[in-house]
Amino acid sequence: MAGNVENIHPLTMGQLSLWQDAVRRPASQRWESNMNPIWAVPPGMGTDEVRWALAALAERHESLRTRYVRDGGSSDVRQVVAASAPAAYQGTVEQEQWSAMAAEQLRLPFDLTEQAPWRAWAVQKNGLTCQVQLVIHHLAADGAALTVLQQDFQSLIESRQAMRPAPTPRGLAARQREPVYVARLAAAAEYREQTIAAAPQEAGIVRQGLLRACAHTGISFNLARQTAQKLEVTLPNLLLAAYSRALAGAAGADPPLLCLLSANRLEPSVRNLVSSMTQWVPVRGAGDPGRPFAAVAADVNINAIRALQHGIVDPAAVAPLDLDRGCFFTFVPPPPGTGAAAGGALGHSRIEWLPPRGRSGPSFYLIASVFPEVSLTLRVMRSGYEREDLERLLSSMTAILRQGAAR
Numbered sequence: 001m002a003g004n005v006e007n008i009h010p011l012t013m014g015q016l017s018l019w020q021d022a023v024r025r026p027a028s029q030r031w032e033s034n035m036n037p038i039w040a041v042p043p044g045m046g047t048d049e050v051r052w053a054l055a056a057l058a059e060r061h062e063s064l065r066t067r068y069v070r071d072g073g074s075s076d077v078r079q080v081v082a083a084s085a086p087a088a089y090q091g092t093v094e095q096e097q098w099s100a101m102a103a104e105q106l107r108l109p110f111d112l113t114e115q116a117p118w119r120a121w122a123v124q125k126n127g128l129t130c131q132v133q134l135v136i137h138h139l140a141a142d143g144a145a146l147t148v149l150q151q152d153f154q155s156l157i158e159s160r161q162a163m164r165p166a167p168t169p170r171g172l173a174a175r176q177r178e179p180v181y182v183a184r185l186a187a188a189a190e191y192r193e194q195t196i197a198a199a200p201q202e203a204g205i206v207r208q209g210l211l212r213a214c215a216h217t218g219i220s221f222n223l224a225r226q227t228a229q230k231l232e233v234t235l236p237n238l239l240l241a242a243y244s245r246a247l248a249g250a251a252g253a254d255p256p257l258l259c260l261l262s263a264n265r266l267e268p269s270v271r272n273l274v275s276s277m278t279q280w281v282p283v284r285g286a287g288d289p290g291r292p293f294a295a296v297a298a299d300v301n302i303n304a305i306r307a308l309q310h311g312i313v314d315p316a317a318v319a320p321l322d323l324d325r326g327c328f329f330t331f332v333p334p335p336p337g338t339g340a341a342a343g344g345a346l347g348h349s350r351i352e353w354l355p356p357r358g359r360s361g362p363s364f365y366l367i368a369s370v371f372p373e374v375s376l377t378l379r380v381m382r383s384g385y386e387r388e389d390l391e392r393l394l395s396s397m398t399a400i401l402r403q404g405a406a407r
Helices: 013-024 027-033 047-060 095-106 143-159 169-175 179-198 221-231 235-251 293-308 387-406
Strands: 008-010 038-040 066-070 077-081 089-094 118-125 128-137 207-220 258-262 279-283 327-332 350-353 364-369 373-382
Touching (some): 008 169, 038 143, 047 089, 047 118, 047 128, 047 143, 095 118, 179 279, 207 221, 221 387, 235 293, 258 293, 350 387, 373 387
Parallel strands (some): 089 118, 327 364
Antiparallel strands (some): 038 128, 258 279, 364 373
16 A cells, blocks of 8 residues: 555544554464455346445545555554555355355455555355455444444445545544544543543452343333333443343442443534544443432433533543453444334343453443343453353343333
8 A cells, every 4th residue: 555645644543442452462463453344236236336335435435545654653553555455356256165265365464554454355155246244343433333334335336426525534534633622522521531530449350351242122112212212211231221221230339431322423524435434432420329320310311411422532631441350341332223113022031151352442341232132141251250140240230120111
């Protein structure tokens, strides 16, 4: 990837946050920033159409043709935007061949100083192109950006018409250095410092082991959505409140520090930006956990909304979050276009133990997805936790949510 001095720009706060996270990881864990989205190819389309659409996608979104370089001898890093799209297309493979090579490709880290941050293959079955398999670095796209990319790919391959350039990370980076935005970043740094200082202290945490389990709650997306509406909270904050309540019950006191992953896409100008925007943000506690769950949920809802207003922070101006302190939370939204329907009855709930996967990131981490049902995946890498501790916490969360849905 070639660049010139005119194409060298500072990073956005989200890019800088992910960059710092990536370089702190041991070399053996750097592949864990890779994601593997799969895109369907419409019937009748072949590899020529796939190659064109992928190239057009990179022309539209700068993040797909960006590498990252140190600024001289300093620790600062800059993004270098290539004028033309580098070759991300790796060729055509049969479905069985991809199955054999998928794990190896996912675990192959990117050299972001030299390489494009994505790779793509056209996959065929019975001689027909059926899907595109991608490996893409989190620095190039977060979860919301992957949805934008998939939608744009479908539009490109179906229309065969190029799309105009999308909003750019360098444009956002420039805005984030304007005086009004700098004041906003200062307020976010102050909020983070005060919230962490006010949280209960935790001592003796040692990162070790890896336990991973998923609670299938039996609560459909629409039933969960209706429960949140009854409590007048957002769906993500309903699940965060159940997490907070269950943690408080396990601790027998105030819950530990909570941190949630902020998408940072509240402003219309960045909703279709392909980049990494996410950052961790601490959330103030909900007060006495012994109150009715509706009251706890209301407090968590308010506190989480306030926290998200401070979700964008300058990583150079604050100390890195201690990923071994507190409990972390990510919400996975339903697919775009998922409509409302009748709530339905509660299904059966169960806990499924999962194989260990991923050792980077927070050592106490809940991922809550809601489609087609609410599923709570908990990963713990801390001393003192056994399987029964995870089962107890997941069962408590499930019971809280099912009781709310049954009312």
